Amino acid sequence: MSMLAAGEPRSLLADMRAGVGDIWPIMVAATPIGLLFGALCAAKGLSPAESVLMSILVFAGGAQFAAVELWTYPVPVATLVFSTLLINARHILMGASLAPKLGRFSWPQRLAGLYFLTDESWALAERRAQHSPLMPAYWFAVAALLPVAWVGSTLVGAMAGSLMGDPKQIGADFAFTALFIGLVAGFWRGSATGIVVAASGAASAVVYTLAGPPWHVLAGALCGIAAAFAVGGDKR
Amino acid sequence: MRLDPATILAILGMAVATYLTRIAGLFVAGNLRLRGRTKAAFDAIPPAVLIAVIAPSALATGWRETLAAAIAALAATRLPLLAVVGVGVAAVVALRHLV
Numbered sequence: 001m002s003m004l005a006a007g008e009p010r011s012l013l014a015d016m017r018a019g020v021g022d023i024w025p026i027m028v029a030a031t032p033i034g035l036l037f038g039a040l041c042a043a044k045g046l047s048p049a050e051s052v053l054m055s056i057l058v059f060a061g062g063a064q065f066a067a068v069e070l071w072t073y074p075v076p077v078a079t080l081v082f083s084t085l086l087i088n089a090r091h092i093l094m095g096a097s098l099a100p101k102l103g104r105f106s107w108p109q110r111l112a113g114l115y116f117l118t119d120e121s122w123a124l125a126e127r128r129a130q131h132s133p134l135m136p137a138y139w140f141a142v143a144a145l146l147p148v149a150w151v152g153s154t155l156v157g158a159m160a161g162s163l164m165g166d167p168k169q170i171g172a173d174f175a176f177t178a179l180f181i182g183l184v185a186g187f188w189r190g191s192a193t194g195i196v197v198a199a200s201g202a203a204s205a206v207v208y209t210l211a212g213p214p215w216h217v218l219a220g221a222l223c224g225i226a227a228a229f230a231v232g233g234d235k236r
Numbered sequence: 237m238r239l240d241p242a243t244i245l246a247i248l249g250m251a252v253a254t255y256l257t258r259i260a261g262l263f264v265a266g267n268l269r270l271r272g273r274t275k276a277a278f279d280a281i282p283p284a285v286l287i288a289v290i291a292p293s294a295l296a297t298g299w300r301e302t303l304a305a306a307i308a309a310l311a312a313t314r315l316p317l318l319a320v321v322g323v324g325v326a327a328v329v330a331l332r333h334l335v
Contacts, residue, residue: 106296
C-alpha cells in the first residue's frame, strides 16, 4: 500500500472498499463450511488448537477437507502432504495468470499477498483486473478478511463438533460435495466444461474404488484436463 | 490444549507445500504462453480438480448421494453458492431418512 502516491487516498479507500464489498458474501458462504471443517476435525480426533492451526497455516479448504478425510493415527504425513500438493497444484497456474497483473505490488507484497491465494480471491482478482489495475489495497482487503471467517468458524466448529453428534445425521458430510458442485458452476464455460466434469468424475470414482485415496484426485484431475485439451483447441 | 507432534509435522508439511504452490506462479509466469488447447486445458484445472475431489462422495457412496449430487447440480444452474449447499444437504438428509 505504500506504493501509492500521496495524492491518491481516495482510490486507496475505494480499492479497500471494493475488496470488502466483494469478499463479504464469500465470508458468509465460508462460515458454515468452516464450522463443518472444525466439526469433522473433532470427529477425527484433532484438537481445536490443531484444527485452527491447520486453517491458519494451510488456509486451503479443498486440501484441508481432503486431509481430514485421509486422517488416521498414526498420522500418514507423506500422504497428507502429497494430497495437499496435488489438490493445490492449481495454485501454480492461478498464480501464473495473476503474476502479470501484480505490477503495482512490491516483491514483499507479492510474497505476502500470495499466502492468501484461494480459488475465491483469485477469481475476484481476475475479475477486478479485467476493468481496473489490481491494487494491493484491494487484494489485502480481500486477503485479510477471508481468514477471519475461515479460522473463526473452524474454531467454533471444532469446539462444538463433539456436541453435534454424528455429522451424517444432519447431512453435514455432504455439504462439501454440494459446495464443490456449486463452485464448479462458477467455472462453467458451456459444453466443454461438461466434458471435463464427466471425464474427471468418472476417472476419479473408478480410481477411488480400485486404488483408494489420494490417487483419485490425480487421476480425475489429469483425465479432466486431458479431455479439455482434446476438445478445446478448435473452439478458439 | 493438545498438540500432537506428528499432527504438527503434517500440518507444517501441508502449509509449506501449499505456500510453494501459491508463489510458484510468480516464477513460471514468463514461460507460460497459453492459447488454444493449452488454454482450454488450463481453464479446465479448477473444475477438474474440484470434481475429482468430490467424485467418490457423489458417485461411489450410494444412489442417495448420487441423486442428491444431481439435485445440487440442478440447483447450481439457478441458485447462489450457499443455497446450493443448502439444497444438496437437505436432499441427502431427506433421501437418507425417508427412502
